[in-house]
Amino acid sequence: MSVPDRKTTRVAFQGEPGAFSEAAAVQLLGDWITTVPCPTFDAAFSAVPEGAADALLAPVENSLAGSVVRVYDLLLESNLGIVAETILPIEHQLIGCPGATLEGIRSVASHPMALAQCEKFFLAHPHLKRVPTEDTAGSVREVITRGDKFAAGIAARRAAEHYRGVILAENIQDNAENFTRFVLLVPVVREGSSESENSPRLASPGVTDLMAELRVRQLEQFESGSLLKMSVALRLAHKPGALLAALEPFARHGINLMKIESRPIHGTPWVYQFFLDLVAESPDQLHTALAEVHHTAEFLRILGQYPVAKQGSLQK
Numbered sequence: 001m002s003v004p005d006r007k008t009t010r011v012a013f014q015g016e017p018g019a020f021s022e023a024a025a026v027q028l029l030g031d032w033i034t035t036v037p038c039p040t041f042d043a044a045f046s047a048v049p050e051g052a053a054d055a056l057l058a059p060v061e062n063s064l065a066g067s068v069v070r071v072y073d074l075l076l077e078s079n080l081g082i083v084a085e086t087i088l089p090i091e092h093q094l095i096g097c098p099g100a101t102l103e104g105i106r107s108v109a110s111h112p113m114a115l116a117q118c119e120k121f122f123l124a125h126p127h128l129k130r131v132p133t134e135d136t137a138g139s140v141r142e143v144i145t146r147g148d149k150f151a152a153g154i155a156a157r158r159a160a161e162h163y164r165g166v167i168l169a170e171n172i173q174d175n176a177e178n179f180t181r182f183v184l185l186v187p188v189v190r191e192g193s194s195e196s197e198n199s200p201r202l203a204s205p206g207v208t209d210l211m212a213e214l215r216v217r218q219l220e221q222f223e224s225g226s227l228l229k230m231s232v233a234l235r236l237a238h239k240p241g242a243l244l245a246a247l248e249p250f251a252r253h254g255i256n257l258m259k260i261e262s263r264p265i266h267g268t269p270w271v272y273q274f275f276l277d278l279v280a281e282s283p284d285q286l287h288t289a290l291a292e293v294h295h296t297a298e299f300l301r302i303l304g305q306y307p308v309a310k311q312g313s314l315q316k
Contacts, residue, residue, distance in 0.1 A: 009206040011184075012036040012053035014044045018137035018159030020088060024182040025057040026158075028086035029213070039134075045074045048187060054206030056080060056185040061259075062090070063179040065113060072263055072275055075303060081188035082231055082304020084214055090178040092118055094169040095140045095160045096152040102168045107131050109139035110154035118154060121172040140165055183231075183304065186210065226307040227279050229258070230286050234274040235265070235299035242296065243274075249292040255280045273299075279308060 011033050013021035022035050036053045038044035047053040058075075061067045075082075092114055096105060108115070108122075109131035115122075122128060131151075133139040139153035144163045152168055153159070160167050186207055236242040250257055259277040264270075280286050283305065294300050 008034075009055065009210045010034045010036050010053040012038050012044045012047035012056045014038055014041050014058065016135050016137040016141060018140065018155060018162035019135065020090060020137075020156045020158075020180065021057055021059060021182065022137075023156050023158045024059075024086055024088040024180070025184075027088060028057065028084060028182070028184060029210070033210075041068075041070050041074055045078050045080070048080060048185070049078075054186070055210055057182055058185060059180050059182050061181050062113075063177060064117065064175060067261055069263065072261075073266070075185070076233055076273070076301070078185075079187060080185035081302075082183045082306055083186050083211070084184040084306050085181060085229070085309045086184075087179050087181050087309045090117070090173060090180055091157065091171050092154050092173040093157050093160060093167045094121070094152050094172055095143070095155055095163075095165040096168045097144055097147055097149050098164070098166050100149040100152065100166060100168060104149060105152045105168065106150045108152050108154060109133045109143065111136045111139070114154045117174055117178060118172045120174050121169065137162070181309070183306075184214075185304075221307040227281060228283060228286065228305065229308045230278045230280070230305045231303040232276045232278065232290070233299070233301045233303055234276060234293070234297050235271075236274070236296070237298055238271075245296045246274075246293050249289040250278060253280075253285050253289040255285055255289055275303075 011025045011029065013019065013025055013035060015021050016037050017035070019037070022037070025033065025035055036047060038047055041058065044056055044058065048056055058071045059068050060071055094102070094108065105128065107129040110133060112132045114136050115130050115132065122130065136153070136155035137159040140155045140159040140163050143151045143153045144165050154172070157167070159165065234246060236246055247257065256279040257276065258279050261275045262272040263275060265273050278286060286305070290300070
């Protein structure tokens with residue numbers, strides 16, 4: 001498959017170079033992209049409209065920890081839409097300075113979630129002090145920068161490669177079935193007052209290159225039998241049977257409801273928004289059902305339409 005000759009597409013992600021999100025972006029798109037690290041999710045979502053990036057790769061859920069709620073809130077507030085997804089195995093590596101040894105370290109730093117997902121390792125090494133940090137890759141960067149052979153960080157293998165660290169212990173996560181689903185977001189034009197349709201807005205050469213690459217790849221995925229996923233945000237009236245009436249068309253049209261989650265609406269206490277992931281064989285199934293759901297919903301927005309990712313497989 002041909003890709004652009006230059007790294008024209010800039011993809012933002014939350015975290016520091018070497019983070020799992022950066023690894024997911026490269027897994028999905030290949031190393032021809034330019035990755036743009038951002039300190040927070042808010043900064044990552046701002047990077048596209050501010051012109052610092054063409055697209056955004058963001059985690060939406062982990063198979064153990066559940067949904068990344070801040071991403072869902074920011075997605076609904078933004079003018080970004082989902083055009084692809086990828087699922088990354090989360091494999092935690094213990095990374096230290098060159099010359100460090102597992103026996104010699106005294107403290108281990110990482111994001112609190114990463115520390116919590118390596119409980120068995122810490123039970124086997126009770127002398128190690130846990131040091132919570134803001135970022136997995138950032139913890140490795142700090143250890144390597146200090147040259148501290150008595151400290152280590154927990155992060156992705158990519159962090160060891162980027163900061164030239166040494167892996168002292170491999171795959172120390174408790175659960176081998178630890179995956180995170182990431183979505184690729186680009187600027188979209190929302191049509192109609194109901195905001196029930198959206199299409200990519202090719203606002204920069206980077207987005208143009210990205211969408212051209214994705215169209216070729218997604219055509220190959222559909223030809224090989226991939227199913228279609230649609231993510232939807234839905235708000236319903238407070239009355240008996242409203243949720244049943246909204247979900248019934250999906251069942252009647254043979255659509256698989258993969259996920260449903262409610263999130264509070266900021267500024268409106270005790271009113272909730274539903275986020276749905278729907279899987280079907282064709283766009284016609286989805287749009288026919290959504291046309292019926294629209295009559296029962298107070299608010300309906302398609303957040304994106306894209307091929308279903310294969311779990312744990314490379315998307316390149």
